[in-house]
Amino acid sequence: MPLLDELRARLGEGAVLSGTALAGRSAGFWHPEPLRAAALVRPASTDEVALALALCHAAGQPVVPIGGLTNLVGSAACGEGEIALSLERMNRVEAVDVAGRALTVEAGLTLQRAQEVAAAHGLLLALDFGARGSCTIGGVIATNAGGNNVLRWGMARAQVLGLEVVLADGRVLGALTPYRKANAGYDLKQCFIGSEGTLGVVTRAVLALQERPAGGATALLACERFTDVTALLRLVDRALAGTLSAFELMWGDFYALNAAAGGGAAPLPAEHGYYVLVEACGESIAADEARLQAALEAAFEAGHVSDAVLAKSGPERERLWAIREATEPEQHAYRATQTFDVSLALDAMEAYVGRVRAGLARAAPAAVLHVFGHLGDGNLHLLVGHPEAVAQATTAAVEALVYEPLVACGGCISAEHGIGLEKKRWLPRSRSADELALMRGLKRTFDPAGILNPGKVFDPDPQG
Incomplete structure (x- = not known):
């Protein structure tokens, strides 16, 4: 391919991998097969990203930006005729502004490394989720990732102060402002946050940091009824005086499977309807634990909680979080799995899950439904486990069972994982014509040739 020869000549031999050099490259955490691409291009600077995209734009060559490849909806799926663009060589920390509480990094840096840098300066990068060690800042921003701390600090969008983005034709938009207030016309960076690499490639970012809480208290609670769970959320939010940072819900069957998989005795008996992981982060461990203990006592008195355990050490906290974050037990328990993340009103959740469960009993009687999620954010994750391989017609039927009921209750088909390839046919259930x-119009404006991540989020514009 003449384009690959030119890319090698301009970027260097090691910047362009193809053929046997791609043999050891995985398509992603959830896809063990080899990466399918005409080549993997690995620029080492913004200028090189701009050059690569300019050349691809001129040649009409499709480009798929990839990060840590932990995405669940095929946002970074790459075809044999496409070029994968990785910023793995752009992983530097450029500046830490302690006084201004801002961190400037290249987009190939992992989330965990960014967290560690912030922590070394007594600050907190509030974004956090299970893939922290693999996902990159660019991927986090491109998918507007959520995670464990959204209840208190918001999604990725809330953590981004400034961005540098390279457009499809190689132009560079440099808006690396570190200010929390910058109200000068359209906030263009918002177009790229959550765009899944379809409008531009994020190359650098300025991230908002928080003062690192000195305290921390974590508890696992058991409830019998869903109404107890929602009442508990209000109670602990009031009692914790603004320090509530996580309120994670697990249905009983999900908890039973994951607690047993950890080895040793479960923190609480697996005999209750619901389990809630509550975390407070405030000014001191003693104060946080005292407030949380008082909240638990009030919850017991009100009849909202049946049992509880308060973590007394770092390892105990990690054990509780491992139950909530683990995905391996479900992967090992079933031959095939389907994962979903949806958002809807709290008062609609119980009926919604009941409807999905009843539908599965009819359409896929052997399937098992596990439900968990960030209840404080209105976000549920559903995992459907199949004991045997399933036909495509069955997986499509399961998708319909999960997504169709959301229309009636005003829910959204994707709370935090994005659309990618997997959900694009369902997007009209959550977005009007x-x-x-307007989305297609933005795509034409930023990427008129349609080379960036083609086919993701929605199909190419018929007006093309």
Whole structure:
């Protein structure tokens, strides 16, 4: 391919991998097969990203930006005729502004490394989720990732102060402002946050940091009824005086499987309807534990909680979080799995899950439904486990069972994982025709040739 020869000549031999050099490259955490791409391009600077995209734009060559490849909806899926663009060589920390509480990094840096840098300066990068060690800042921003701390600090969008983005034709938009207030016309960076690499490639970012809480208290609670769970959320939010940072819900069957997989005795007996992981982060461990203990006592008195355990050490906290974050037990328990993340009103959740469960009993009687999620954010994750391999018709039927009921209750088909390839046919359930038309208009404006991550989020514009 002449384009690959030119890319090698301009970027260097090691910047362009193809053929046997791609043999050891995985398509992602959830996809063990080899990466399928015409080549993997690995620029080492913003200028090199701009050069690579300019050349691909001129040649009409499709480009798929990839990060840590932990995405669940195929946002970084790459075809044999496409070029994968990785910023793995752009992983530097450029500046830590302690006084201004801001961190400037290249987009190939992992989230965990960014967290560690912030912590070394007594600050907190509030973004956090299970893939922290693999996902990259660019991927986090491109998917507007959520995670464990959204209840208190918001999604990725809330953590981004400034961005540098390279457009499809190689132009560079440099808006690396470190200010929390910058109200000068359209906030263009918002177009790229959550765009899944379809509008531009994020190369550098300025991230907002928080003062690192000195305290921390974590508890696992058992409830019998869903109404107890929602009442508990209000109670602990009031009692913890602004320090509530996580309120994670697990249905009983999900908890039973994951608690047993950890080895040793479960923190609480697996005999209750619901389990809630509550975490407070405030000014001191003693104060946080005292407030949380008082909240638990009030919850017991009100009849909302049946049992509870308060973590007394770092390892105990990690054990509780491992139950909530683990995915391996479900992967090992079933031959095939389907994962979903949806958002909807709290008062609609119990009926919604009941409807999905009843539908599965009819359409896929052997399937098992596990439900968990960030209840404080209105976000549920559903995992459907199949004991045997399933036909495509069955997986499609399961998707319909999960997504169709959301229309009636005003829910969203994707709370935090994005659309990618897996959910794009369901996008009209959450977006109107006018909204989709505006999205396609943005795509034409930023990427008129349609080379960036083609086919993701929605199909190519028929007006193309």
